[in-house]
Amino acid sequence: MGQLIQYCKDGTVKIRQSDVATFSAGSEEVHKAYGVTWVTWGHHPRPNPESIEQYAQKVRNHQKAGVHYSGGTGLVTEFRGMIDSDPNFMDSVARDIHGNPRTCPWLTKYLGFDPYVFCHHSSAFKEYVFRNVELAIRAGVDAIHLDDPLLVGPSCYCDRCLGEYKNHLKKNHPREFRKLLGKEGVSDIHELTKEMLLRNGCLKSGLDWRGPLGDAILEPDHFTHSVRAVAVAGKTYSPVELPDTNGVFRFRERFTDKCFFEGYPIVYLFRKLESGIKREIELSYGANGSTRWIVNGNIVQDHVLGRDNAVTFMSPGHNKVKIPLKEGMNLVGVRFVSGQAMDSFFLGELPSGRGLRGAGPWRALGPIRNPMRVEPYDRFMLDSTRDFLQAVFQHARKLAGKSIPTIANAAFSYLGNRWACESVEYASVEIQTDAHTNQCSTSAAFEYKINEALGKRICAMGTGANHNHVRVEKRHNLVRTWIAESYAMGHLFLCPIRLWCYCPDGIVPGYEGPVELFAPVYQFIRKNRKYFDGYESVAKVGILYDYFNPVTDFYHANVYKELCHELCRANIPFRLVVAGKNDEKAARDCESLDAVILPETCRVPDCVRKALESKKIIRWKTIGNVMSKLSSMIHVDAASRIMALPRVKSSGAANKAVIHLLNREYDPVTESMAVKENFAIRMDTSLVNRMNVKSVKLLSPETQDVKLNWSLEKNTISIDIPTLDYWGLVVME
Incomplete structure (x- = not known):
């Protein structure tokens, strides 16, 4: 080698x-x-x-x-x-x-x-x-x-960091620093204590570490930033606080909750349990029925949502339950079927009036409408x-x-x-x-x-x-x-x-x-x-993404993930256009696009705005709203669950393109793929730069080069695929 x-x-x-x-x-x-x-x-x-x-x-x-x-x-x-x-x-x-x-x-x-x-x-x-x-x-x-x-x-608040931060404030924000000293009645930087900085909001932090909102602990403490969850009928779901938590509710505590779940927006319920107790939890969706989870650390199927949900234990003796909320579905109640008393409640009717307030199904939000600003202490820590x-x-x-x-x-x-x-x-x-x-x-x-x-x-x-x-x-x-x-x-x-x-x-x-x-x-x-190196992805649709979007809770990251999932599933070649840092590059990235998905209230830099003037703009309100304005660009006939990803040679030979075909139908029972046979793919040749196709072949880990039958009618190329296991490479030259 x-x-x-x-x-x-x-x-x-x-x-x-x-x-x-x-x-x-x-x-x-x-x-x-x-x-x-x-x-x-x-x-x-x-x-x-x-x-x-x-x-x-x-x-x-x-x-x-x-x-x-x-x-x-x-x-x-x-x-x-x-x-x-x-x-x-x-x-x-x-x-x-x-x-x-x-x-x-x-x-x-x-x-x-x-x-x-x-x-x-x-x-x-x-x-x-x-x-x-x-x-x-x-x-x-x-x-x-x-x-x-x-x-x-999350940020460090040791004496070294606070000392460096005070010097940073004095050097880079002298006016504000002098006002701070005057307000606290001190004349020297060394007299400025951590409590004074806290009292004046100088140590706010939105940094997260290994979780949606870091170690945001909802204590009666002005330091901790507020937790946002999902919007419901114009209101905001707050984390649920149950009894026996000593007044402290931990919302996805950093990493210690052993949570690796990602998917729909989630609300967490915590309750102190005796170690080793097995509990059943019934989730009521009103007219949409209900489902039960067995809370014993196993993965169980939620039949209403149609997906698996990992339910795991916190330590010591704390249990958490993840409740994914699906668009258009109203979770109206949660009932602990077995275990301690006071187990049944409706959301909004929890003890002491705490919990989720406001009825009605949650609406699918787009990206963060008002992104959490980068706090001064965060900026200092990230810069350093x-x-x-x-x-x-x-x-x-x-x-x-x-x-x-x-x-x-x-x-x-x-x-x-x-x-x-x-x-x-x-x-x-x-x-x-x-x-x-x-x-x-x-x-x-x-x-x-x-x-x-x-x-x-x-x-x-x-x-x-x-x-x-x-x-x-x-x-x-x-x-x-x-x-x-x-x-x-x-x-x-x-x-x-x-x-x-x-x-x-x-x-x-x-x-x-x-x-x-x-x-x-x-x-x-x-x-x-030679069919990997030097090739770049093809995209006709872009998603505008703010470089400074903090994505400090994974709900908003998941919104982007869900949109990417839908675009992949629909075989719509796309790219992210990251604006806010290198806007000239962002503008160049828009040049080859036909349409750009624009999140609501997203900040659009001037040079990017100019590049968008000739593009179709799709305002992102919901994912459904976006997908309704787009159509598949690569059609797969006589087969399902196949993802097609075209790539073209970025330099040198112009007449070279490949299409990666990914079979997404995995059978967990047999631990094998549902092999696809005798299907065709159709696409507009604009996806491959209107190249003059001379030959088409299929490469895969299982077979040698297979010459493929293909036809070209106007600007649409059709290619017959004899078989596909989990991955194939259609090479057009």
Whole structure:
């Protein structure tokens, strides 16, 4: 495989779309079977001579075999190394608003210490991170990878951060700062306390970390920002507060609730339960009937909504129930069928009059109408994190003596990552694949599209919960559909080699897919890399997206995901147009579009507005409203649940196009695809730049090149497809 390693003229490397990447290094035999070209999470050696030499030898061995090796460091996850390296590590721990240490919720104790998160303003932690990067660079790695780089979500309120923030206010906002000092009756910056900053609203934060609204705790505390849920008949659903919660209602508490569910807008019910109690909950939808959930940590089918819902436990002894609300359906009551007394209630008639108020079905909102503004403290923390990360990368480049690719475990659908990680070139990140539904999902499409719009390529994998589900259930063929979707959208999906698994019950093995099943998939990509590299997606419809849209609660992220899902299902080629940061690029992205979906009250920059003058504008009120104004551009005859994604050569030969055909009909009973046979696809040749088609063939992991029958009538090309398992590539030349 050595001949496959490719360097640019300046000695650097790039991650190409036909590359095959892994989460961590596997055996040489497995790498050869998959055709691996990148290890993206190579970490760093421990700071002792033996470990350093072993790590350097590993890097050399990979490179000799034609595999690029990315090293680096964790940030949120580096508590073990920091504890071992610094006897005064507690001085560097990040703090919440009450002064309590921040911890990493998915990690466990080490040497009796909690998994602390450290502050990026700590000189000791900075030194530790720089040392890790230096150890990796000196071993000769090809790229630098940072795991969970956004240390500030939620914000740190340690003395260092507050001191830096006060200096920031004094330097950048002198007038307001002097007024603040005068209002509090102090004359010196050192006399300005955290309580004074809180009292004047200087420490408001809208940052979230691993959840819709971070650790927003509804206490009688003026610090905590208000929680928004879903609008109903002009009113807002508030989180439900039940008895026995000691006056505190936690709305999707950071990550500790073990919640990996995404879908419809959700309302959470919390109730203190005795450990191990099994409960039934009946959800009443009025005239639409009712359904029961068995609350025992299992996934159960909600027959009314027609989808699976994961119901899991909080700790210790707290249970949460997720209630998805579907458009046009009124959830009128919830009844606890078994268990403690006072179990039945109607929404709006909860004890003490607390709970959901206002009757009527919720209406589907578009994107955030009035986006939460970026609070000054958030801005300060994000700017300082961005500066810290850029300093890390500059240090790496200086040591390497050349430009070096940068990779981060960062979801760019979240504003915090877009802001702080703007200099990062690639993302090696978890994405939601909805494994618990045991069906093909398009939840990842939004993540793929926003990264495409930002010019960043993803080396994707599922979440730890997704991997654990397919590991336990042995849903290997479902994973193949994830791989196909990622590559069809211009990105990568990591090989199933020890992909990390998360289980609330404790540490479990990584997901290791059967090599004999997955190797042909990746070898297909490597063999046909000329039909992957240099191709870009086709789009005739755009969705305008505000770069500074915080998407701080996953309801609004899900609105975009739902729209992306509907467009994919209808075979309408689309792209996201990200405005607000690089508006000239956004205007160029609109040039080839026929129509643009414009969210209500979305801020449209002037140069983008000008580019939209000749376009069809679709005002986004509801998803149904949008879809009613669009029609499928690629028609599939005599077959269902097939997604078609056209891509064209971005430069060089103009008469080259491919259409990725994805079969989305997975049978969870047989753990196989419903193979499609003898169907046709029809599309307007404008999708492939009116190319002069000479030949059409079908490529797939299961078959050799198959010449296809096709016909051209006016501007419509029809192509006959004899068979499709889970993925096929129609090549037009």
